[in-house]
Amino acid sequence: MANYIPTTPAELQEMLGAIGVKTIEDLFAEIPPELRLQGELNLPAGMSEPEMTRKVTRLSQNNSTVDDKVCFLGGGAYDHIIPAAIDHLLLRGDFFTAYTPYQPEVSQGTLQCIYEFQSLISGLTGMDQANASMYEGATAAVEAINMATAQTRRNRVLIMQTVNPEYRRVMNSLNTPLGVNLVSVPFEDGTVDPAKVHELLSDQVAAVVMQYPNFLGCIEDVERIAELAHEAGALVIVVANPIALGLLETPGKLGADIVCGEGQPLGIPLSFGGPYVGFLAAKKALLRRMPGRIVGRTTDLDGKTGYVLTLQAREQHIRREKASSNICSNQALMALNATIYMSLMGREGIREVASQSFQKAHYLKRELAKVEGVTFPFTGSFFHELVVKIPNARKVLGKMAKHGIFAGIPLDNWFANLKDCILVAVTEKRSKDEIDNYCNLLGGFING
Amino acid sequence: MAEPLIFDLSKDGCRGFTLPALDVPEVDPADHIPARFLREELPLPSMSELDVVRHFTRLSRLNHSVDIGFYPLGSCTMKYNPKVNENMARLPGFANLHPQQPEETVQGALQMLKTLEDSLAEITGMDAITLQPAAGAQGELTGLLIMKAYHRKKGNHKTKIMIPDSGHGTNPASCSMVGYEVVNIKSDPRGGVDIEDLKSKLGPDIAGLMITNPNTLGLFDENIGELAHLVHSVDGLVYYDGANLNAIMGWARPGDMGFDIVHLNLHKTFSTPHGGGGPGAGPVGVKKHLEAFLPNPRIQFDGKKYRLQTKCRESVGPVLGSLGNFLVLVRAFAYIMVNGREGLKNVSAYAVLNANYMMQRLKKTFDLPYDRFCKHEFVLSGKGLAKYGVKTLDVAKRLLDFGFHAPTIYFPMIVEESMMIEPTETESKGTLDCFCETMEMIAREAAENPENLRNAPVKTPVRRLDEATAARKPDINFFQKPE
Numbered sequence: 001m002a003n004y005i006p007t008t009p010a011e012l013q014e015m016l017g018a019i020g021v022k023t024i025e026d027l028f029a030e031i032p033p034e035l036r037l038q039g040e041l042n043l044p045a046g047m048s049e050p051e052m053t054r055k056v057t058r059l060s061q062n063n064s065t066v067d068d069k070v071c072f073l074g075g076g077a078y079d080h081i082i083p084a085a086i087d088h089l090l091l092r093g094d095f096f097t098a099y100t101p102y103q104p105e106v107s108q109g110t111l112q113c114i115y116e117f118q119s120l121i122s123g124l125t126g127m128d129q130a131n132a133s134m135y136e137g138a139t140a141a142v143e144a145i146n147m148a149t150a151q152t153r154r155n156r157v158l159i160m161q162t163v164n165p166e167y168r169r170v171m172n173s174l175n176t177p178l179g180v181n182l183v184s185v186p187f188e189d190g191t192v193d194p195a196k197v198h199e200l201l202s203d204q205v206a207a208v209v210m211q212y213p214n215f216l217g218c219i220e221d222v223e224r225i226a227e228l229a230h231e232a233g234a235l236v237i238v239v240a241n242p243i244a245l246g247l248l249e250t251p252g253k254l255g256a257d258i259v260c261g262e263g264q265p266l267g268i269p270l271s272f273g274g275p276y277v278g279f280l281a282a283k284k285a286l287l288r289r290m291p292g293r294i295v296g297r298t299t300d301l302d303g304k305t306g307y308v309l310t311l312q313a314r315e316q317h318i319r320r321e322k323a324s325s326n327i328c329s330n331q332a333l334m335a336l337n338a339t340i341y342m343s344l345m346g347r348e349g350i351r352e353v354a355s356q357s358f359q360k361a362h363y364l365k366r367e368l369a370k371v372e373g374v375t376f377p378f379t380g381s382f383f384h385e386l387v388v389k390i391p392n393a394r395k396v397l398g399k400m401a402k403h404g405i406f407a408g409i410p411l412d413n414w415f416a417n418l419k420d421c422i423l424v425a426v427t428e429k430r431s432k433d434e435i436d437n438y439c440n441l442l443g444g445f446i447n448g
Numbered sequence: 449m450a451e452p453l454i455f456d457l458s459k460d461g462c463r464g465f466t467l468p469a470l471d472v473p474e475v476d477p478a479d480h481i482p483a484r485f486l487r488e489e490l491p492l493p494s495m496s497e498l499d500v501v502r503h504f505t506r507l508s509r510l511n512h513s514v515d516i517g518f519y520p521l522g523s524c525t526m527k528y529n530p531k532v533n534e535n536m537a538r539l540p541g542f543a544n545l546h547p548q549q550p551e552e553t554v555q556g557a558l559q560m561l562k563t564l565e566d567s568l569a570e571i572t573g574m575d576a577i578t579l580q581p582a583a584g585a586q587g588e589l590t591g592l593l594i595m596k597a598y599h600r601k602k603g604n605h606k607t608k609i610m611i612p613d614s615g616h617g618t619n620p621a622s623c624s625m626v627g628y629e630v631v632n633i634k635s636d637p638r639g640g641v642d643i644e645d646l647k648s649k650l651g652p653d654i655a656g657l658m659i660t661n662p663n664t665l666g667l668f669d670e671n672i673g674e675l676a677h678l679v680h681s682v683d684g685l686v687y688y689d690g691a692n693l694n695a696i697m698g699w700a701r702p703g704d705m706g707f708d709i710v711h712l713n714l715h716k717t718f719s720t721p722h723g724g725g726g727p728g729a730g731p732v733g734v735k736k737h738l739e740a741f742l743p744n745p746r747i748q749f750d751g752k753k754y755r756l757q758t759k760c761r762e763s764v765g766p767v768l769g770s771l772g773n774f775l776v777l778v779r780a781f782a783y784i785m786v787n788g789r790e791g792l793k794n795v796s797a798y799a800v801l802n803a804n805y806m807m808q809r810l811k812k813t814f815d816l817p818y819d820r821f822c823k824h825e826f827v828l829s830g831k832g833l834a835k836y837g838v839k840t841l842d843v844a845k846r847l848l849d850f851g852f853h854a855p856t857i858y859f860p861m862i863v864e865e866s867m868m869i870e871p872t873e874t875e876s877k878g879t880l881d882c883f884c885e886t887m888e889m890i891a892r893e894a895a896e897n898p899e900n901l902r903n904a905p906v907k908t909p910v911r912r913l914d915e916a917t918a919a920r921k922p923d924i925n926f927f928q929k930p931e
């Protein structure tokens with residue numbers, strides 16, 4: 001059995017002597033006998049590092065990865081290229097074995113990274129400020145809604161049905177207990193008609209929530225919907241894909257008050273869903289409504305530049321039940337991951353990742369259009385993800401998987417009216433050969 | 449010299465990474481996306497790979513971390529993070545799985561999750577576990593949603609949660625997020641919950657009690673059985689904040705103490721790295737009568753295959769967009785395997801030994817408000833130094849000069865000038881002795897040369913920072929100059 005306890009038997013005796021007890025058991029004496037665990041935990045015995053490694057590795061091999069297959073899955077998590085340098089930096093113990101920077105004098109590394117993350121996210125989204133990060137996309141959206149209801153003192157929120165259905169379920173779990181009334185706005189042709197939003201707006205509406213590009217891959221008329229929302233005194237929350245923002249106009253310029261989303265596309269491994277990193281950015285007027293950690297730049301006693309956690313009067317450890325959120329941590333290491341990715345890729349790189357993803361998705365659509373039996377239910381603009389309709393979709397997806405391709409996500413899980421429709425994502429990581437092969441195989445299974 | 453920002457290091461034309469060339473025929477985006485949705489400016493830096501690597505390497509060296517030195521931050525359990533766990537989290541068969549892959553292709557991942565659930569259930573004495581919550585605070589929120597769902601189902605009209613005044617700040621904040629009002633309960637002279645105060649506030653409107661045991665003073669509340677019984681008598685539920693589980697693992701279980709709901713912090717007790725503030729993982733365990741309310745999807749094994757069950761009628765619904773912080777869970781899984789049943793019990797044994805050893809020594813120099821055996825941590829008061837014009841903050845800052853992280857300070861709030869010290873089991877006697885000597889030296893210095901403390905730190909990358917200006921004129925975005 002391996003263990004991580006360095007105390008020698010001789011030291012143990014010395015320490016017990018110094019405390020004035022005979023055994024370690026004596027230190028647990030005040031736990032009433034009837035509350036003590038009788039016998040041992042019913043768990044296996046410990047094992048050495050190599051034994052554990054062998055077992056865990058074997059378990060991991062009972063999965064098929066996105067590299068064993070070819071991945072066209074998206075729906076909020078995307079298979080992008082990840083530069084090798086990132087993980088080497090993340091593995092520096094100085095980063096990953098530190099904690100929340102409570103003592104800023106010995107935490108400048110973490111603090112400056114967060115300041116850079118906040119700045120990058122602000123620039124990418126076109127917002128005045130961002131926080132130090134959230135758990136992931138869905139909970140970032142939940143917190144955005146909490147900000148809006150607190151700011152407007154209204155409790156109805158219009159959610160486009162084209163917002164990620166998993167996010168909508170999380171909102172339902174976490175926003176409704178506070179009396180928020182979530183109203184779903186239906187879509188036509190892949191996007192929400194602004195007139196439909198207009199109908200539902202009133203002086204009770206705190207916010208309008210849309211996704212950009214939306215869950216079905218399409219680009220909503222963010223600008224028009226934002227105008228209408230503002231006329232009714234509601235705030236505009238945009239859930240954005242950060243890679244799409246390499247190509248698409250900032251939500252800030254289109255009228256968003258709060259922009260949030262999932263940071264996974266920024267160089268974070270797919271990781272079966274986590275850990276990822278949520279981001280949350282907002283207009284200046286909402287600064288003191290922001291949840292979570294925020295880092296500010298300041299100076300030390302010698303006038304040297306340094307960084308600190310700031311605006312902590314919003315937070316749980318000071319305000320307790322009156323805090324803007326219960327959130328205590330951030331996802332610092334994953335925010336660092338995204339920060340290193342954006343630094344390495346840089347302005348040109350992020351543009352190119354976005355542009356190649358766009359090009360390859362549009363190439364796929366052109367090629368699929370040639371396959372008999374394939375149709376596209378929606379006609380609007382899209383970025384790197386699209387809905388494809390094929391006969392017997394679930395059966396065909398199963399066959400594609402057997403032939404080494406994760407071909408798409410069936411949409412009838414969430415949308416009863418999208419039977420036989422699948423959501424297909426294409427990133428810069430897919431090659432022309434892989435896309436051609438996809439189309440050939442799909443054609444074969446549909447018509448074979 | 450201060451490390452420049454990435455924006456200062458940016459040089460037009462630099463590239464830190466080269467993508468494969470585009471291999472499909474190109475189209476003009478403007479033909480496919482309306483011009484008003486295409487952006488012009490993109491305010492990101494341009495850096496070479498080496499510049500990026502050097503920048504972040506230099507930044508990393510400005511941090512204190514467990515890998516560099518002692519980190520006795522109370523209630524945070526800053527234990528050693530075994531290196532092999534990083535390898536396990538980077539196995540391609542775990543790291544490269546898409547969350548929407550077909551179930552048949554992730555059987556190993558689901559088996560790992562189910563086995564971890566079962567292990568945590570055994571360790572806590574609970575009947576069912578969800579691994580979904582992303583952090584301790586989210587675990588609290590989940591637990592409280594379960595509590596609310598339980599009362600709703602029973603038709604109970606409950607509006608209030610009782611929390612001892614020594615509780616973590618996240619406890620009351622989480623209550624607010626589910627719409628419960630907080631009732632503070634006083635501590636008794638031994639540092640436990642004041643039973644009389646609790647009795648006087650007990651009534652039909654009490655939804656439950658949220659408590660850490662051992663509490664934030666590091667003291668085990670022997671009356672926990674009675675407290676649980678009292679709360680149950682008004683059909684309230686008893687919630688265990690598992691932040692301090694490192695004190696009793698393998699020795700006692702919340703499930704056997706009468707708790708109905710438990711959350712754990714895997715980044716504390718189960719050694720997953722704190723990451724500079726996250727990611728963590730905050731699984732929640734419940735007793736049988738609450739299992740139906742757990743977040744969905746639930747992982748089920750039908751004897752052949754692992755499946756995700758999403759149709760759970762009474763579930764509080766998902767609290768995260770995925771099954772949880774999966775790779776954090778992999779690390780905790782590896783840690784439990786290596787330690788095994790006797791190793792986990794040893795973890796708490798030595799965590800408690802180390803804390804008591806330090807407490808016995810340091811109580812000779814600093815005030816110890818509750819002088820009894822502690823569990824994994826203890827709380828000292830720096831009030832004795834006030835006569836030299838020195839505060840606990842100054843002691844904390846002076847420790848930084850000697851290569852130690854400071855304890856948690858000014859928490860719990862019920863102790864004046866508090867210093868909360870948690871050594872963990874992974875520190876050697878040598879390290880503990882060295883820290884104690886330094887504390888004693890600082891106490892002498894406070895009497896002889898208090899300026900040294902008030903000026904500290906002087907050996908760190910920066911000295912004390914102007915937090916007041918930072919809050920008054922927030923400079924939190926490079927692109928927005930403060931007013």
